Amino acid sequence: MEKTIYDKELGTILLRTSPRATRYTLKISKGTITATMPLGGNEARMLAFIRENKEKLRAALDKHPARPLLTEETEMQTATFRLHIFCTDRDNFYMKLDDGVLHIACPNQTDFTDKRVQELLKGLLEKALRHEAHRLLPSRLFNLATQHGFTCTGIKIFNSKSHWGSCTPRRSINLSLSLMLLPWHLVDYVLLHELCHTIEMNHSDRFWSLMDKVTDGKSQALRRELKGYHML
Template sequence: MSAEKVILIEPVGQVTLVRNERSRYFRLRVKPTGHAHVSMPVLASEAKAVNFVKSKSAWIIQQQQKIKTGLTVFGQDNSFRTKFHQLKIVKVDQGQVTNLIGNGIIQINIPNKYDYQSPTIQQFIRKILIEVMRQEAKIYLPVRLQELASNHGFQFQKVFVKHVKSRWGSCSSVNNINLNLHLMRLPDRLIDYVLLHELAHTKEKNHSKNFWHLLEEICPGSKQLDRELKKYHVDIF
């Protein structure tokens, strides 16, 4: 069980406090939106949480600056696309921000009176993009994973599509494979690389020499693809 409260703490801005019965200590992270998120024990006081955040303010601001420079600012000249959709931003006379999805287009209608660069507008766009990628991933990734497994003689149990913060994919001890919906914004060669990487883990559970040898057999140039993948951030785009 958990309970959330959003407060404003200067100089870091919006902070989400989450009381979690599994938390024994204060744990801090900065989300891709730049907002700080604190997991705290149920009985800890809000004042103690605020002091904790203030004590970490320099680190939080540093992370916010990294995110600010790494995030795309979506505008009319932006060429962002997912696996099956192209983002299109249109300035309109209507009174509110809306979206229209179809025929390979994610159209975001932004009233002329609004600044498209504002955090609220940018967050709305990201939310829509994530939902589109979620639907694409649920349709595409399980099918593509099965194709690659059949082509290379692998077997897995179940496949799950998730929105996680740190991994493109993972393989459990019982060969269930988890895949990140953010794969849908990677080039096809990197999508396949991640899927083959996790399939290789159904036979080799760690990153031993045997694992990399197996992966190279089924995915030539795997080391180079791994280096290329590191240029992308899982949840910062």
Template sequence: MRFPESEFVTLPAPPGALAPAMEIPVRWRASPRARRISMRICPREGEVVISMPPRATRRAGLALLEEHGAWAMERIAALAPAVDFAPGAELLLGGVPHRIRHAPKSRGGAFLDGTDIVVTGGIAFLRRRVADFLRAEAKRRITVRVAPHAAALGVTPRAIRLKDTRSRWGSCAPDGTLAFSWRLVMAPGWVMDYVVAHEVAHLREMNHSTRFWAHVDRLVTVREAAVEWLRVEGPALLRVG
């Protein structure tokens, strides 16, 4: 590709629509294996991602974007507001709203005080300290849930790792390493518990067979509700931080 990796594109309002034209962020993604131009919404960055096969032109990508402009504008507008790690910002922890409170003269890094996430030290360190606190809390809560599920199925994970994935809440590698999105710490505990049970069950069945789902349902009873929660509320978690 010989055009910018990212840019803003103004899409005209659909015929008959009351909404004005909308400027949306577009990220162009080169994909050597792609056979056609495709488009998706990235909820984390709040942008349209257009995947381009070799020799595809920007003009062709823009044509696809304009053809589906109404869909793109609707999806971008429907995204949850972005939440930055800043004093006064509110985010979920275990499904419960918590507020970031900056206490520059205190010590202790970042810690919980009721429903406040207290962050000490200079403002320059606040963002990193909130991120570190959430990752540590996610690791603690996930590890506590892995142990009983693994014992129930008679399996032992090789390791537990945290990631910041865009599309998967958890994964199980062939070597038995379990990986989870740290953003699960914001979900209700029963939703996190389902994701943990799902990945632990893969230590017994590396597939989605009937046997696999039987293991999951043995561990948790909220599978359908948790999947629905992640479908509806999950994209908002990607807008945090």
């Protein structure tokens, strides 16, 4: 069983029953609360459980708000382009990256609240970010490696939703295409972070000492700044 209710303070709440659930639980994802109860659970009890935890839920929603929809009003500046979404007299969606602007044309009467439209727009944005990441990140990484005396055996670009980057024991570095959503000084911070892992594979004091050395003592400030950004 699944149904959606709306609370004026908490927003959209998805009520669901799961055969694997053994207790009443609440989870927040992308600004939506999912309330799960066992088979045979009591909806009134579930709603009471939500009311009992309303303050905690409000605080959690403040930390994990819903991502805004991609629409004609969206303003987004990435490392290399500005996003421009617009509607025009055409039958399909079209994307063009030109002179620092990613133009995404949508048919007139496009319903931007439609989940399928949002997935399509995110897919086009992801394609552009992947193109820019492949075009720019490898040379930037190897230049930083040369500048600071690191050895990197390889680089891969992927679409991680949880890590900006990672380093393997063989000193190969994986980078998320979402790095292209960051300003360049934070891109360099992530690249240097992974390069430091080619020497120190953990986050020991030695690692952070090395990070301070290659960031002029700004590693912690840059780390805090990075937490204010989200992946695609």
